[in-house]
Amino acid sequence: MSPALVMLVCLLLAVAVAPLLLQAATLIGKPGCQTSCGGVDIPYPFGIATEGVNVNCFLPGFEISCAKNLVPVLANTKIEVLSLSVMPRPEARVRLPVAWTCYNSTGGLTGGSNGTVDLNQAGVYRISDAYNELIVLGCNTLAYTNSGPADDRYHNSFYTGCVSYCKDSRSAQDGKCAGVGFCHVEIPPDLTDNWMHFETSWSHANQTFSPCDYAFIVEKEQYKFKVSDLTTMPVSQTMPLRLDWAIRSNIRAMSCAEAITRPDYACVSQHSECFDSTNGPGYLCNCTRGYEGNPYIVHGCTNIDEFSRPDIYRCYGKC
Ligand SMILES: *[C@@H]1O[C@H](CO)[C@@H](O)[C@H](O)[C@H]1NC(C)=O
Ligand SMILES: *[C@@H]1O[C@H](CO)[C@@H](O)[C@H](O)[C@H]1NC(C)=O
Ligand SMILES: *[C@@H]1O[C@H](CO)[C@@H](O)[C@H](O)[C@H]1NC(C)=O
Ligand SMILES: *[C@@H]1O[C@H](CO)[C@@H](O)[C@H](O)[C@H]1NC(C)=O
Secondary structure, eight states: OOHHHHHHHHHHHHHHHHHHHHHHHHTTSSTTSOOEETTEEOOTTSBOOOTTOOSOSSOTTOBEEEETTTEEEETTSOOBEEEEEOSSSOEEEEEEEOEEEEEOTTSOEEEEEOOOOOTTSSSOEEEOTTTEEEEEESSSEEEEEEESOOOSSSSSSEEEEEEEBOSSTTTOOTTOOSSBSEEEEEOOSSBOSOOOEEOTTSOOTTOTTSOEEEEEEEETTTOOOOTTHHHHOOTTOEEEEEEEEOBOOSSOOOOHHHHTTSTTOSOOSTTEEEEEOSSSSSEEEEEOTTEEEOTTSTTOEEEOOGGGOTTTOTTTTTO
């Protein structure tokens, strides 16, 4: 083909593809529903209750509020949403508060918070064990979190935490993780809240260089230790972390095999398939191979169009 002909073919393809792209773009949410807030996309099953719309803009448990029309939060909470995704990984990035305890110079407890937020009112979220870690800051500090159902011997089936120690203000160093002033560990699966427990019987007397202990779950590689955080991290600090979500509730969670026969089965698009959740019970939908988009919406999964994808279609931008 001559270069002119190649160019013409490319142009024709671009024209043919444009309407398909427009259609795909509108299918992020249910028709008429508000699908963005403060620059954050809100894809169904997430949704914002929208006035004058005749459909449910979200599935139970996935409601987002658009606070002051600027900041998306999980409905009925103050938990800020940073991003939401359906494909390729079902994920919600949010900011959660740090847990803390503070002591005075004689070692008396002066205040604290266990970090609990009403994150999981409907039970759809689990804190991602793959993408987050637990961090503890302090001197002479043991903190842990736990998860999983109770067994005969303990209240929960997983406990994880770490010990952070320092002799004085000089023994901890920025960016160094050697258990001095700072420690971090992996977290267990099936965590439904960022509740933390501090061992308060370890003495904190004469520790004005580190009067408070902190514990939080944060996205891996996001937090870099600073010695100054031992004295100056505000107790109102929040940290970004990743939540896994699935179609489930506190009352009932179904596997694909069970859900597929029911009228409220969520994988409604053609070319969608069902997967059982791997972090907690319940199920997830995905577009099948070669399709992309939103499997939770009728006609949501669309053929991956090589021509509209400069990353795949090498002719684009060059011809
Ligand atoms: C869902 O589809 C995406 C894109 O095709 C793929 O990367 C991902 O692994 C799929 N998820 C599962 C659970 O198979
Ligand atoms: C430290 O706190 C304890 C109890 O919380 C209190 O009894 C004690 O007086 C406080 N000490 C100082 C120096 O403020
Ligand atoms: C965490 O603290 C809150 C507020 O002080 C309290 O209501 C709640 O019972 C505590 N939760 C746990 C599991 O300790
Ligand atoms: C704290 O310092 C005071 C004064 O130096 C000392 O008397 C006390 O024993 C110390 N307490 C602890 C627990 O180290």
